[in-house]
Amino acid sequence: METVLIVGATGNIGVSAAKAALSTGRQVLAIVRNSASAAKLFHHLGTKEGVTTVEANVCSETGVQEVIDQVEAGKLPAFQHVFSAAGGEYSATPLLELSTEELRHGMTVNFESNFWAYRASVPYLLKQNDPRSSWTVCTGAQGDIGARAGPALTQGALFSMSNAACRDNEKTNVRFNELYLYARVEVDEVAAQNGTMKASEFAKSYAGILSRPEIRSCRVSVCGPEDLEDLKYQKRPII
Numbered sequence: 001m002e003t004v005l006i007v008g009a010t011g012n013i014g015v016s017a018a019k020a021a022l023s024t025g026r027q028v029l030a031i032v033r034n035s036a037s038a039a040k041l042f043h044h045l046g047t048k049e050g051v052t053t054v055e056a057n058v059c060s061e062t063g064v065q066e067v068i069d070q071v072e073a074g075k076l077p078a079f080q081h082v083f084s085a086a087g088g089e090y091s092a093t094p095l096l097e098l099s100t101e102e103l104r105h106g107m108t109v110n111f112e113s114n115f116w117a118y119r120a121s122v123p124y125l126l127k128q129n130d131p132r133s134s135w136t137v138c139t140g141a142q143g144d145i146g147a148r149a150g151p152a153l154t155q156g157a158l159f160s161m162s163n164a165a166c167r168d169n170e171k172t173n174v175r176f177n178e179l180y181l182y183a184r185v186e187v188d189e190v191a192a193q194n195g196t197m198k199a200s201e202f203a204k205s206y207a208g209i210l211s212r213p214e215i216r217s218c219r220v221s222v223c224g225p226e227d228l229e230d231l232k233y234q235k236r237p238i239i
Contacts, residue, residue: 002132003027003079004210005067007058007117010037012186013085013138015044016199020206021081022050029079031056031067044187044199052077058086058113065120072124080130082121083206085138086113087154095149102150110154115161122165125174134175134216136209137162141182163237166217175216177209178236182223197225204228 004021008014009030018028018041028051032038038053045051054076057063070076087110093102114137125133139162142148143155162178169176184196191198205222208231209215218233 001025001027002081003029003077004081004083005029005031005079005121007031007064007082007084007114008086008088009053010041011085011088012190012199013181013202014083015041015187016185016202017083017085017136017138017206018045018051019200020203020210021083022047023203024207024210026050026081026210027077028052029054029067029071029077031058031064033057058117059108061112061116063113064117068120068124078128080125080128080132080134081210082117082125082135083138084114084117084136086110086117089151089154090148091150092148093150098149103153106150106154107157110151111157111161114158118161118165122169122174126172129173131173132213133173134177134210135165135169136177136179136206137165138179138181141180162219166236170217175213177215177217177233178219179205179209180219180221182221201225201228205231 004026006014006017010032021028030053032053032055034055042048054067056067089106089109139158140155142151143159146152165176185202186196188198188200205228215233219236220231220233
């Protein structure tokens with residue numbers, strides 16, 4: 001059975017990815033901060049079945065690598081897919097007021113954590129040489145909107161990283177895609193109160209990516225409910 005390693009598993013997007021993996025008959029290896037975070041994930045999923053959790057600090061340069069080391073040592077399940085949605089820093093500080101400390105913190109939380117996850121896990125997938133392998137990163141529209149300066153800067157970096165990864169993996173066994181989100185997604189019980197997109201609904205987009213091997217080295221854009229099953233995707237990078 002295939003397994004999806006989820007980085008940032010307890011956030012709104014991570015919960016959605018876990019729901020997608022389980023709904024498509026796959027198992028989940030979820031990186032969580034601590035036991036309380038694991039309990040939060042199980043609550044939102046409504047089950048523990050098919051889910052293995054492992055504690056790690058994804059905002060540390062070695063956090064995900066330590067998880068990979070445990071996988072290679074046989075202490076954790078092998079995986080064929082990675083979904084990276086690390087982040088959560090959403091400061092509204094104006095650009096001119098953004099301190100160097102705040103900028104660096106935002107880059108670590110929203111960008112470097114995903115880059116470190118990529119650097120740690122892609123070599124593992126390449127070594128396994130499984131043709132089913134995929135690596136998906138979720139990016140946000142702030143990189144285009146620019147309404148929140150700090151988050152916008154980090155998303156710009158993720159856009160560029162995605163372009164490079166799409167190019168680098170075009171002819172490897174790793175099917176890399178960027179899942180670009182132009183909507184607010186929240187766990188179901190919160191979304192029901194706020195009128196936002198439910199994690200269980202957004203899960204359809206990742207389930208579609210997992211099941212469609214022809215989608216590779218692409219940006220898959222989700223701007224609204226109409227994009228969840230009728231996937232809109234475009235090859236990257238565009239020259």
